[in-house]
Amino acid sequence: MTEALDPTAARRAAILDAATGVFLRYGFKKTSMDDLARAAGLSRQGLYLSFATKEALFKEAVAHLTASVRAASVAALGREDLGVEERLLGAFEAVHGIALGQPGSEHMNELLETAIQLIGPSVGDMERALVSDVARLLRSSGVAARWKEAGISAKDLAEHLDATSYGMKHRVATPAEYRAAMRTAVQIICRGAPG
Amino acid sequence: MTEALDPTAARRAAILDAATGVFLRYGFKKTSMDDLARAAGLSRQGLYLSFATKEALFKEAVAHLTASVRAASVAALGREDLGVEERLLGAFEAVHGIALGQPGSEHMNELLETAIQLIGPSVGDMERALVSDVARLLRSSGVAARWKEAGISAKDLAEHLDATSYGMKHRVATPAEYRAAMRTAVQIICRGAPG
DNA sequence: ACTTGACAACATTGGCTCCGGTTGTAAAGT
DNA sequence: ACTTTACAACCGGAGCCAATGTTGTCAAGT
Numbered sequence: 160m161t162e163a164l165d166p167t168a169a170r171r172a173a174i175l176d177a178a179t180g181v182f183l184r185y186g187f188k189k190t191s192m193d194d195l196a197r198a199a200g201l202s203r204q205g206l207y208l209s210f211a212t213k214e215a216l217f218k219e220a221v222a223h224l225t226a227s228v229r230a231a232s233v234a235a236l237g238r239e240d241l242g243v244e245e246r247l248l249g250a251f252e253a254v255h256g257i258a259l260g261q262p263g264s265e266h267m268n269e270l271l272e273t274a275i276q277l278i279g280p281s282v283g284d285m286e287r288a289l290v291s292d293v294a295r296l297l298r299s300s301g302v303a304a305r306w307k308e309a310g311i312s313a314k315d316l317a318e319h320l321d322a323t324s325y326g327m328k329h330r331v332a333t334p335a336e337y338r339a340a341m342r343t344a345v346q347i348i349c350r351g352a353p354g
Numbered sequence: 355m356t357e358a359l360d361p362t363a364a365r366r367a368a369i370l371d372a373a374t375g376v377f378l379r380y381g382f383k384k385t386s387m388d389d390l391a392r393a394a395g396l397s398r399q400g401l402y403l404s405f406a407t408k409e410a411l412f413k414e415a416v417a418h419l420t421a422s423v424r425a426a427s428v429a430a431l432g433r434e435d436l437g438v439e440e441r442l443l444g445a446f447e448a449v450h451g452i453a454l455g456q457p458g459s460e461h462m463n464e465l466l467e468t469a470i471q472l473i474g475p476s477v478g479d480m481e482r483a484l485v486s487d488v489a490r491l492l493r494s495s496g497v498a499a500r501w502k503e504a505g506i507s508a509k510d511l512a513e514h515l516d517a518t519s520y521g522m523k524h525r526v527a528t529p530a531e532y533r534a535a536m537r538t539a540v541q542i543i544c545r546g547a548p549g
Numbered sequence: 550a551c552t553t554g555a556c557a558a559c560a561t562t563g564g565c566t567c568c569g570g571t572t573g574t575a576a577a578g579t
Numbered sequence: 580a581c582t583t584t585a586c587a588a589c590c591g592g593a594g595c596c597a598a599t600g601t602t603g604t605c606a607a608g609t
Contacts, residue, residue: 383561397553
């Protein structure tokens with residue numbers, strides 16, 4: 160489905176790919192159009208032929224990014240070859256920053272913040288979408304039903320996990336610590352039940 | 355037990371009480387000795403009769419603060435008239451900022467940070483003490499035992515709660531949101547069990 | 550015992566200019 | 580269709596200077 164694009168659209172997509180990487184590494188303010196041009200393999204003016212302003216390029220890059228992050232988390236949640244715990248873990252690692260091991264997820268937070276106050280709060284939709292996706296999985300897998308009798312809904316559980324992820328993201332030094340803490344949180348939800 | 359202090363010690367304690375309040379409201383840098391003097395109800399030089407420098411006063415004030423926070427959390431954990439959930443909740447609210455509703459917990463974090471890089475990492479002991487206190491309660495109340503078979507230790511549970519608290523504390527979170535999220539987290543731990 | 554008033558030394562702040570870098574546009578080249 | 584070069588407008592940071600605020604000390608008062 161990514162085949163029959165007219166060449167200009169393909170070029171735009173290539174530019175966006177390169178741009179998201181650079182933005183992710185250096186943040187918004189610290190990347191110049193020169194940097195983006197070099198990363199995309201063309202001249203600075205080449206960019207202006209495809210994108211009117213830096214801000215416009217940024218907006219589309221963020222949309223590109225959030226879309227692929229969302230796709231990654233949805234894909235993680237849908238992997239039926241894995242258990243529920245692994246799927247949840249994968250989804251949260253996906254939103255945390257695409258490749259947790261690779262460099263490049265550094266400025267994810269700053270990026271989303273500037274995007275929010277530049278584009279609008281619609282950017283935050285991804286986060287809310289993740290929460291409801293997670294809640295859905297918790298329901299369909301039967302996990303949520305087990306917590307119901309304690310007065311804790313699927314949404315509560317999902318938001319709890321999201322909050323924990325947020326906390327880890329900001330507190331923790333290393334990806335390994337994040338992974339370990341999130342694993343514990345997920346295990347508590349998935350293996351536990353009231354009674 | 356706060357009766358038979360010699361008068362100079364009593365004065366110092368009164369000053370520290372006032373100082374912790376002011377520091378908590380305005381942070382370290384933004385409070386002047388004048389402010390502290392006014393809050394303590396004496397002149398600026400009166401302070402220098404009891405404390406050599408602003409830094410010394412600050413150190414003792416932080417010690418004062420952490421001690422009373424610790425005492426409050428220990429007291430909350432020990433209230434045998436309440437259930438385990440309420441006790442845990444109370445303990446975390448205590449460390450979050452003494453009175454969650456009252457103004458004054460604003461600069462708690464900044465305060466502890468500057469204290470750490472001014473006094474040393476010993477300030478962080480309070481946090482670790484809380485974690486082990488919580489773990490102890492989880493063990494003695496039988497909650498931890500129920501999670502053991504899932505490979506989750508009391509320390510894991512306690513650190514999970516601490517991490518969640520940290521996350522909430524740093525998120526946008528109004529006190530009400532913090533309270534609600536922590537309640538959910540505590541309920542999950544206390545009402546749930548593997549199986 | 551504590552206050553008042555005054556003091557030098559120092560840190561912080563605000564305003565100011567200057568300068569390099571960046572954006573967006575335009576022309577001419579290939 | 581894209582590059583190269585050039586350019587006006589703008590912004591942010593570096594550096595400096597004056598003004599203000601703050602600390603810690605002192606002497607004298609009550």
